[in-house]
Amino acid sequence: MLRGCVSLARGLRPGLRAAPHGAWPGPRLAAAPQPFWGHTAGFSQLGRPKDFALPNPSWSQDMMSLYNKFAEMAKDGTWKRIPSYDRSVDHLPERVRQAFKEVRQDTRFFLRNTDAEGIGFEYVMFLNPTEKRIVCLFQPGPYLEGVSGFAHGGSIAAIIDSTVGGCAIFAAGKVMTANLSINYRNPIPLGSVVLVDSKVDRIEGRKVFLSCEVRNVDGQTLHAEATALFIQLDTKTSQQQEACSP
């Protein structure tokens, strides 16, 4: 994979903002369907409920440092921070959300299902539209424990699914996960910070193929690598599947 650990660390170093373009060429897309949200404005509309993808006191120094570096890279529009809400439907652009009159009020987006800061999924995603790529900064809290002291594999799968899912949504609109294959290489200590780096590899008809690496902050440790297949939902999609779209 082109996105090696060294490249990642280089790309985040201050003063090397141009490095990502050279180091990580964007994926070659076959026949790109119209993105669901047309352009990235759909990821950042005003007048929304509380946005959880912003720093809070539970964020570690590593988390803040990475956040600040990506925020800096976002200033020229190369990267865009993706707002995050505690209900799936709130991620939708206004024009699409209005179509969901009968949305249940008692649901929570899985990754935002704990109210206290720092105990569950702390994360923020940044989108690079040109590269069809999303990098998620993820700090797993103590309620995500699997083996003592380390993040549960299911929680890792969830953050990977959501990160590659965000990529697939950007590239192809309404999608669902058909396949997610993960190799867990090194455990993730609770409270540490990892980068979930995902990209669209190719699109074939309704099929969106993606890949992902999870690495520590200096890029030296590969925690997990994954491939995913998302299927674009067509207009005949059932109402249940429509409702599953984030």
Ligand SMILES: CCCCCCCCCCCC(=O)SCCNC(=O)CCNC(=O)[C@H](O)C(C)(C)COP(=O)(O)OP(=O)(O)OC[C@H]1O[C@@H](n2cnc3c(N)ncnc32)[C@H](O)[C@@H]1OP(=O)(O)O
């Ligand atoms: C806002 C940002 C932040 C927030 C971002 C948050 C993102 C959250 C993302 C979470 C996403 C989820 O967890 S979704 C939840 C988990 N996933 C599910 O529950 C999905 C359950 N499965 C389904 O509903 C269905 O099987 C679908 C929709 C995936 C596909 O059904 P379908 O639409 O009828 O399509 P179908 O004809 O079967 O398949 C279409 C083509 O794909 C192929 N195909 C289908 N499934 C597979 C498969 N598993 N492996 C290989 N190939 C497959 C078929 O062979 C076919 O190829 P060909 O013959 O055309 O060549």
